[in-house]
Amino acid sequence: MIYICSMEKKVRVRFAPSPTGGLHLGGVRTVLFNYLFAKKHGGDFIVRIEDTDQTRFVEGAEAYIFNTLAWCGLTPDESPLHGGPYAPYRQSERKASYKQYADQLVNAGFAYYAFDTPEDLEQMRAQYKTDENPSPQYNHLLRTKMRNSITLSEAEVAALLAAGTPHVVRIKMPLDETVSFTDMIRGEVSFNTSQVDDKVLLKADGMPTYHLAVVVDDYLMKITHAFRGEEWLPSAPVHILLWKYLGWSAEMPEWAHLPLILKPDGNGKLSKRDGDRLGFPVFAMDWTDPKTGEKTTGFKERGFLPQAFVNLLALLGWNDGTDNEVFTIDELIAAFSMERVHKGGAKFNYEKALWYNQEWIKRATAADLADQVAETLAAAGTTASNREVLLRVIDLVKERCTLMADFVTQGSFFFMSPSEFDTASIQPKWTDQKNMFFIELSKAFESSIVWEAHDLEKTFKEIAAAHDLKPGELMLPLRIMLVGGKFGPGVFDIAAIIGKEETVNRIQKVLSILEHN
RNA sequence: GGCCGGUUCGUCUAUCGGUUAGGACAGCCCCCUUUCACGGGGCAAAGACGGGUUCGAUUCCCGUACCGGCUACCA
Numbered sequence A: 001m002i003y004i005c006s007m008e009k010k011v012r013v014r015f016a017p018s019p020t021g022g023l024h025l026g027g028v029r030t031v032l033f034n035y036l037f038a039k040k041h042g043g044d045f046i047v048r049i050e051d052t053d054q055t056r057f058v059e060g061a062e063a064y065i066f067n068t069l070a071w072c073g074l075t076p077d078e079s080p081l082h083g084g085p086y087a088p089y090r091q092s093e094r095k096a097s098y099k100q101y102a103d104q105l106v107n108a109g110f111a112y113y114a115f116d117t118p119e120d121l122e123q124m125r126a127q128y129k130t131d132e133n134p135s136p137q138y139n140h141l142l143r144t145k146m147r148n149s150i151t152l153s154e155a156e157v158a159a160l161l162a163a164g165t166p167h168v169v170r171i172k173m174p175l176d177e178t179v180s181f182t183d184m185i186r187g188e189v190s191f192n193t194s195q196v197d198d199k200v201l202l203k204a205d206g207m208p209t210y211h212l213a214v215v216v217d218d219y220l221m222k223i224t225h226a227f228r229g230e231e232w233l234p235s236a237p238v239h240i241l242l243w244k245y246l247g248w249s250a251e252m253p254e255w256a257h258l259p260l261i262l263k264p265d266g267n268g269k270l271s272k273r274d275g276d277r278l279g280f281p282v283f284a285m286d287w288t289d290p291k292t293g294e295k296t297t298g299f300k301e302r303g304f305l306p307q308a309f310v311n312l313l314a315l316l317g318w319n320d321g322t323d324n325e326v327f328t329i330d331e332l333i334a335a336f337s338m339e340r341v342h343k344g345g346a347k348f349n350y351e352k353a354l355w356y357n358q359e360w361i362k363r364a365t366a367a368d369l370a371d372q373v374a375e376t377l378a379a380a381g382t383t384a385s386n387r388e389v390l391l392r393v394i395d396l397v398k399e400r401c402t403l404m405a406d407f408v409t410q411g412s413f414f415f416m417s418p419s420e421f422d423t424a425s426i427q428p429k430w431t432d433q434k435n436m437f438f439i440e441l442s443k444a445f446e447s448s449i450v451w452e453a454h455d456l457e458k459t460f461k462e463i464a465a466a467h468d469l470k471p472g473e474l475m476l477p478l479r480i481m482l483v484g485g486k487f488g489p490g491v492f493d494i495a496a497i498i499g500k501e502e503t504v505n506r507i508q509k510v511l512s513i514l515e516h517n
Numbered sequence B: 001g002g003c004c005g006g007u008u009c010g011u012c013u014a015u016c017g018g019u020u021a022g023g024a025c026a027g028c029c030c031c032c033u034u035u036c037a038c039g040g041g042g043c044a045a046a047g048a049c050g051g052g053u054u055c056g057a058u059u060c061c062c063g064u065a066c067c068g069g070c071u072a073c074c075a
Helices: A025-040 A061-072 A091-097 A099-107 A118-128 A154-162 A210-220 A230-245 A272-278 A306-314 A329-335 A350-363 A366-379 A387-400 A406-415 A432-446 A453-466 A472-483 A491-498 A500-515
Strands: A012-015 A044-047 A111-114 A168-171 A178-183 A187-192 A200-202 A225-229 A254-258
Touching (some): A012 A025, A012 A225, A025 A225, A025 A306, A025 A329, A044 A061, A061 A306, A099 A111, A111 A154, A168 A230, A178 A230, A178 A254, A187 A230, A200 A210, A306 A350, A350 A387, A366 A387, A387 A491, A432 A453, A432 A472, A432 A500, A453 A472, A472 A500, A491 A500
Antiparallel strands (some): A111 A168, A168 A200, A178 A187
């Protein structure tokens, strides 16, 4: 027998989000693994919007998803936004195409109509709930006790259908069969069909559930590899069976169930709440819930570089087998392989995330950072109009910034005089002698012809010696005069950049503050 | 409860039968630095447990424990 090897087919993967809110870490990582795998194999990355639940529709969520992908630089080859040969890419717009497959399954005896109302189901669950079985399933046992085309006569079913009675289509899980498949990450996984319930395939409103839609669309869109979170593992047998019942087994994609991203403390899936509670972002970008108005901050607005965000996500559950942890997207594409994705979930570590961002800021050139830094500064009320100066400042301070916002504290004083001076740190040891020194220093600076760090330091030391003072006890006062506080790069580098006039002004300003205290 | 999955330093992880079990983040110490960082050096820190298989198991198998996921006309 000749098989068409999947390696000969063009790789096509899809990310299929439900537009119900902000995109969280785990979601972006799923996108990333899809993207890396596709690009690694010269394939296509498709985004398909799974908006089959009309009750959960959230305004703006879809646009948010695309904005996030754009920020991360993970551009889809096909999507509702980018178009493509298999449009539409929104399941709500594909609604009409699902019913025929549901009917096909019913006609073949693999699925059936169920007329139970939500109240009926609720009652059933209440009735059969016991301590041993806290959540009774609509399965091979219970379906015989419900109102469906298995328990009802053919005539009754026909009459109900003709009367337009609301109904769903459910898969008829076979009794005691073993369904197994090879997961790219976990190897062989198998299930006994008696343990799986009769999932709804087509809802009463005519929309498919995820179970039907994912199979139909993956087939129609010629998806070759299906990656999703581990939470989908339990429903995999339903999907495998559907591929089989629809007669598409030969084209079924390879599956990979990605490990979950866990909360840093305790256990369990990472949620938005954990971020709020522990003080770090969980969403990629800011998200405001249109209904509640609740705002959630994202990694972007928190001051992360997209390269760092992508990098840290890739290394959460994957590594290339070496000690290398910092990768560009191109390096990730080159190094990526599903075989090296972990099975176990990973607790999210915000400290490590900060480290990645700092690494990326350190490695970026001043020119790379300039626009963003200027923007960050502007948002904080500081105008950096001179690009030349801005570049010098960035080079001087970037290794002390872990978040973009750090450029505000580390960089503002280059462009405007500090609004506050930490004089409390120098006051106790302040003397007339020091006062005299700074008066003379400011005069000397004022009459300087050259204005470079090296010369300024030389002048500073000469005058200090003349006053019989150690440079060490004068450095901190000078720093506070120029910076406002005990931080920042070398004082003379700072003086060199802010210029003669500003340097002298700041020295005199603090001198007068000290005098009045 | 049932089903499925997972388990190496506090955290992320390397190891694809033989290693002093390696690296990174965080922590601590030292050096560099007349601030804060960066950088350099060092310390401390791990195979859940019990059985097998094997000359030899962190690695392969089984059981137990623990953790997680799922158990909707949600994805």
